[in-house]
Amino acid sequence: MAHLIREISIQDVEAFTKLLSSIYDDADYMLYNPGEYAPSQSTIISNLERIITSPSNTIFVAEYNDELVGYAIVETEDLERAKHEAKFTMGVIKHYREKGLGQSLINSVEAWCLNRHIRRIEISVVPQNSTAVTLFKNAGYQIEGELRDKLYIDHKYYNKYVMSKLLL
Known part of the structure; x- marks a missing residue:
């Protein structure tokens, strides 16, 4: 599967909104x-402009046949004591999962972090999302802890793993 991973641009606002809606509507966790x-459209544009113009945050998108099919949002702090850490979230449209896009997004996030001398990367994953847990474990992430009752889905509470990787 040939895909492209790139940083988002403001021209992607409509496609990115559609991507997020599609992933959120299909995702279990x-x-x-x-x-x-x-x-609202103005909220999306405002958030994208904030991230695009920020030297300490970014969004990567996975593109396949001119369609956005995945994303990774990376956020860091400007504070001296915390600027060595990045937190990210990611998602891939269900049809495109388990085809290398997740690993490609992780690779892009890690390269971006290395270029900014970021040492620690953190992500949260619901333990029942075994595909994601395995993806991150295979990429060298370790489970550091478990946050209890972080999500409430279909009348049931779900925990989240905090997973991280040290880069430098």
């Missing part, structure tokens, strides 16, 4: 319930 992600 993401923050949003199906149909719940419905930001």
Whole structure:
């Protein structure tokens, strides 16, 4: 499968909104319930402009046949004591999962972090999302802890693993 991983641009606003809605509507363990992600166009543009113009945050998108099919949002702090750490979230449209896109997004995030001398990368994963847990373990991430009852989905509480990787 030939795909392209690149940083997002403001021209991607409509496609990115569609991508997020699609992933959130299909995902079993993401923050949003199906149909719940419905930001205004101005909110999306404002958030993208903030991230695009920030030297300490970025969004990578996975593109296949001119369609956005995955993303990774990377956020860091400007504070001296915390600027060595990045937290990220990612998602891939269900049809494109387990085809190397997740690993490609992780590789892009790690390269971006290395270029900014970021030592620690952190992500949260629901333990029942065994595909994601395995993906991150295979990429060298370790489970550091478990946050109890972080999500409430279909009348049931779910924990989240905090997973991290040290780069430098």
